[in-house]
Amino acid sequence: xxxxxxxxxxxxxxxxxxxxxxxxxxxxxxxxxxxxxxxxxxxxxxxxxxxxxxxxxxxxxxxxxxxxxxxxxxxxxxxxxxxxxxxxxxxxxxxxxxxxxxxxxxxxxxxxxxxxxxxxxxxxxxxxxxxxxxxxxxxxxxxxxxxxxxxxxxxxxxxxxxxxxxxxxxxxxxxxxxxxxxxxxxxxxxxxxxxxxxxxxxxxxxxxxxxxxxxxxxxxxxxxxxxxxxxxxxxxxxxxxxxxxxxxxxxxxxxxxxxxxxxxxxxxxxxxxxxxxxxxxxxxxxxxxxxxxxxxxxxxxxxxxxxxxxxxxxxxxxxxxxxxxxxxxxxxxxxxxxxxxxxxxxxxxxxxxxxxxxxxxxxxxxxxxxxxxxxxxxxxxxxxxxxxxxxxxxxxxxxxxxxxxxxxxxxxxxxxxxxxxxxxxxxxxxxxxxxxxxxxxxxxxxxxxxxxxxxxxxxxxxxxxxxxxxxxxxxxxxxxxxxxxxxxxxxxxxxxxxxxxxxxxxxxxxxxxxxxxxxxxxxxxxxxxxxxxxxxxxxxxxxxxxxxxxxxxxxxxxxxxxxxxxxxxxxxxxxxxxxxxxxxxxxxxxxxxx
Numbered sequence: 183x184x185x186x187x188x189x190x191x192x193x194x195x196x197x198x199x200x201x202x203x204x205x206x207x208x209x210x211x212x213x214x215x216x217x218x219x220x221x222x223x224x225x226x227x228x229x230x231x232x233x234x235x236x237x238x239x240x241x242x243x244x245x246x247x248x249x250x251x252x253x254x255x256x257x258x259x260x261x262x263x264x265x266x267x268x269x270x271x272x273x274x275x276x277x278x279x280x281x282x283x284x285x286x287x288x289x290x291x292x293x294x295x296x297x298x299x300x301x302x303x304x305x306x307x308x309x310x311x312x313x314x315x316x317x318x319x320x321x322x323x324x325x326x327x328x329x330x331x332x333x334x335x336x337x338x339x340x341x342x343x344x345x346x347x348x349x350x351x352x353x354x355x356x357x358x359x360x361x362x363x364x365x366x367x368x369x370x371x372x373x374x375x376x377x378x379x380x381x382x383x384x385x386x387x388x389x390x391x392x393x394x395x396x397x398x399x400x401x402x403x404x405x406x407x408x409x410x411x412x413x414x415x416x417x418x419x420x421x422x423x424x425x426x427x428x429x430x431x432x433x434x435x436x437x438x439x440x441x442x443x444x445x446x447x448x449x450x451x452x453x454x455x456x457x458x459x460x461x462x463x464x465x466x467x468x469x470x471x472x473x474x475x476x477x478x479x480x481x482x483x484x485x486x487x488x489x490x491x492x493x494x495x496x497x498x499x500x501x502x503x504x505x506x507x508x509x510x511x512x513x514x515x516x517x518x519x520x521x522x523x524x525x526x527x528x529x530x531x532x533x534x535x536x537x538x539x540x541x542x543x544x545x546x547x548x549x550x551x552x553x554x555x556x557x558x559x560x561x562x563x564x565x566x567x568x569x570x571x572x573x574x575x576x577x578x579x580x581x582x583x584x585x586x587x588x589x590x591x592x593x594x595x596x597x598x599x600x601x602x603x604x605x606x607x608x609x610x611x612x613x614x615x616x617x618x619x620x621x622x623x624x625x626x627x628x629x630x631x632x633x634x635x636x637x638x639x640x641x642x643x644x645x646x647x648x649x650x651x652x653x654x655x656x657x658x659x660x661x662x663x664x665x666x667x668x669x670x671x672x673x674x675x676x677x678x679x680x681x682x683x684x685x686x687x688x689x690x691x692x693x694x695x696x697x698x699x700x701x702x703x704x705x706x707x708x709x710x711x712x713x714x715x716x717x718x719x720x721x722x723x724x725x726x727x728x729x730x731x732x733x734x735x736x737x738x739x740x741x742x743x744x745x746x747x748x749x750x751x752x753x754x755x756x757x758x759x760x761x762x763x764x765x766x767x768x769x770x771x772x773x774x775x776x
Contacts, residue, residue, distance in 0.1 A: 235261060251281035259290050266297050268304070275307055284315045302331040313347060318356050325364040338377040341368060342415070345384040354389040361385045375405040380415035392428055399423065399434055412442050414449050421452045447477045454486065460694045463726050466490060481510040485523050492530050494727065495758050497537060504531050525556035532563050541567050558584050562598040569606050577602055600632060609639040627657045638670065646670065661691035665698045672705035681705050696726035704734050712741055729755040729762035737768055752776055
């Protein structure tokens with residue numbers, strides 16, 4: 183218990199240096215002689231520090247340094263009570279904390295608070311010590327006082343800090359109930375209601391009450407509507423709830439963004455990131471374009487937009503966005519996130535140059551990367567450049583030369599080499615490499631999946647199905663395996679009811695995934711339900727304009743006699759990825775020339 187208290191007390195809101203009688207001093211030292219003692223006595227105002235009190239403080243510090251914290255604490259607390267001095271109370275409390283004595287620290291802090299009931303600092307100590315002692319029910323009054331004593335301009339910040347203060351509490355439901363009760367006044371005050379409801383929502387979310395958190399976000403936003411406030415707290419809470427797979431929360435985010443044209447870019451960026459996680463790429467791009475239009479000097483918007491455009495093979499817009507990010511980021515002092523962002527931008531710009539077959543420019547972008555943690559990605563990109571120039575083995579050697587400081591490094595190298603071989607259609611080599619890795623860890627789902635995909639490329643369909651079923655057995659929520667097997671059956675036009683069942687199972691785990699919807703549309707088409715397939719493809723292609731989805735969508739339209747639209751969709755797919763194998767095979771089979 184003592185060790186746990188020590189960790190918790192280390193997180194107090196305020197750290198207190200030793201200050202005697204309102205005079206700032208360094209960490210206490212023991213005077214070595216009479217001259218030093220007289221000098222220490224002369225340093226403090228005589229109105230508070232007479233000779234008897236000075237002697238008591240001196241003995242207290244000496245006792246503390248000699249390893250008797252209990253005695254030192256008693257002397258310091260007694261001195262604080264005699265003088266009513268806040269800094270002596272603070273010192274006594276700190277002595278108790280440093281000696282891992284929670285009850286003594288609480289005794290001192292409460293005495294301080296009783297002496298100075300208007301002291302926010304004393305109240306904060308009481309509140310945090312009670313939380314550290316896990317006496318959550320006793321924190322109601324100190325929390326009320328903390329909010330009441332906060333200046334008007336700081337009250338919203340004080341409310342926002344509450345969930346963090348209770349973050350380590352073991353009984354999250356009790357903490358949520360206690361906080362909600364303590365904030366009753368703030369919840370009924372229009373000036374603080376939005377921030378208070380956001381805090382209540384975060385406490386409910388931490389306690390696992392997602393519906394309650396959503397209701398708190400709604401009430402906070404309703405208060406903002408009544409007062410005309412542009413506070414973004416409820417919208418940020420709603421974003422977190424979207425991450426918790428609560429789709430109703432999205433309406434709150436959209437309502438906020440629609441009503442605040444110049445909303446914090448962080449909120450719109452957060453919404454874009456959630457849309458990306460949900461694989462709603464087209465909608466994410468729309469949000470990112472709004473961010474970069476409204477806040478053209480906001481670097482992160484350009485980075486994420488450019489990365490997404492590169493992924494969608496929109497090379498020219500991606501180049502513009504990424505170069506804009508680099509220019510903005512270089513105006514700042516690179517540190518932390520900005521360094522990682524620059525490394526990501528350089529890697530993406532190198533990839534763009536490689537796609538244009540400008541290998542010198544690709545290498546120049548890589549040479550700008552300074553962050554050692556990103557050098558592995560840079561080396562992998564160099565390997566791809568070499569392979570593009572017909573030097574595949576040299577590229578593989580570059581990857582193999584990367585250091586292995588941990589099992590994660592070894593796995594990173596394996597993935598990079600397999601990816602390189604796959605990109606350059608060396609499926610047998612990739613298959614053999616994965617087989618050697620699986621010999622060491624035969625039940626690794628990701629390795630089994632990669633091996634299954636290589637087996638499919640090589641026409642080893644029995645092996646592919648065996649590997650995918652093994653994954654489902656090992657990890658029933660590995661939805662990619664259901665989708666891959668279901669799509670394979672649909673594509674081969676065999677066991678279609680079983681294929682549809684597998685794809686529908688995958689959709690249970692990832693209902694927004696446009697590629698799984700593509701599989702469902704394809705199996706419906708194979709089963710003769712072309713009209714149903716068209717509706718599915720309409721949604722999938724809107725969510726993710728992709729060459730393979732375009733190939734399938736176009737074929738369905740072609741079969742329904744909508745040939746002009748089919749050709750238009752195929753042309754769009756060709757612009758997205760002119761080398762897509764499914765699109766090329768479809769056009770060849772249907773004898774269509776674009």
